[in-house]
Amino acid sequence: MKPATSPSALLVQAALGDGFAVLEFDASTRTAAEAAAAIGCTVGQIAKSILFRAASGRPVLVVACGTNRVDEGKVAALLGEPVGRADAAFVRAATGYAIGGVPPVGHATAPRVLLDRDLAGFDSIWAAAGTPNAVFRLTPADLSRLTGAGFADIAKPG
Numbered sequence: 614m615k616p617a618t619s620p621s622a623l624l625v626q627a628a629l630g631d632g633f634a635v636l637e638f639d640a641s642t643r644t645a646a647e648a649a650a651a652i653g654c655t656v657g658q659i660a661k662s663i664l665f666r667a668a669s670g671r672p673v674l675v676v677a678c679g680t681n682r683v684d685e686g687k688v689a690a691l692l693g694e695p696v697g698r699a700d701a702a703f704v705r706a707a708t709g710y711a712i713g714g715v716p717p718v719g720h721a722t723a724p725r726v727l728l729d730r731d732l733a734g735f736d737s738i739w740a741a742a743g744t745p746n747a748v749f750r751l752t753p754a755d756l757s758r759l760t761g762a763g764f765a766d767i768a769k770p771g
């Protein structure tokens with residue numbers, strides 16, 4: 614584990630500023646399980662960035678607890694329009710990052726953001742930072758402040 618050196622991770626570090634440290638791992642942090650194993654935290658502490666495309670075409674970023682699946686019906690109800698999962702090309706166009714490295718901030722567009730309330734109970738959480746090997750640690754309050762978004766019930770039951 615070392616401070617960020619790749620261009621995409623350095624972009625995220627610049628967007629975050631000095632208060633956060635983007636870390637690059639030798640091991641993959643592409644999935645929530647891989648990230649938790651590399652970091653040494655629980656899967657629940659991984660803040661997954663999952664992009665949706667609303668019916669209007671606008672991008673919607675759901676930052677979900679690592680152990681949860683996103684309930685598209687709940688997201689649609691919160692937005693007032695249907696949503697579908699974004700494909701890899703839409704993720705890249707809307708955020709500027711590849712799947713597995715999408716950070717919660719610093720996107721190419723300004724997606725609407727929804728935060729999973731199940732993240733709110735952790736002292737610290739970890740989010741992707743530009744590449745499938747880069748993450749940074751933050752608090753749930755940081756996540757809300759950085760994204761300007763609130764916590765909501767977006768998870769599938771069970």
Ligand code: 5CA
Pocket residue numbers: 642643644645648659660661662663698699700701712713714715739740741742744745748
């Ligand atoms: N770096 C890790 C942990 S911080 C990470 O970014 N995990 S993630 O969960 O936020 O990003 C991967 C997510 O991208 C998966 O949860 C999944 O929802 C989504 N994803 C994976 N493959 C595809 C795909 N082919 N099309 C659209 N979304 C995908």
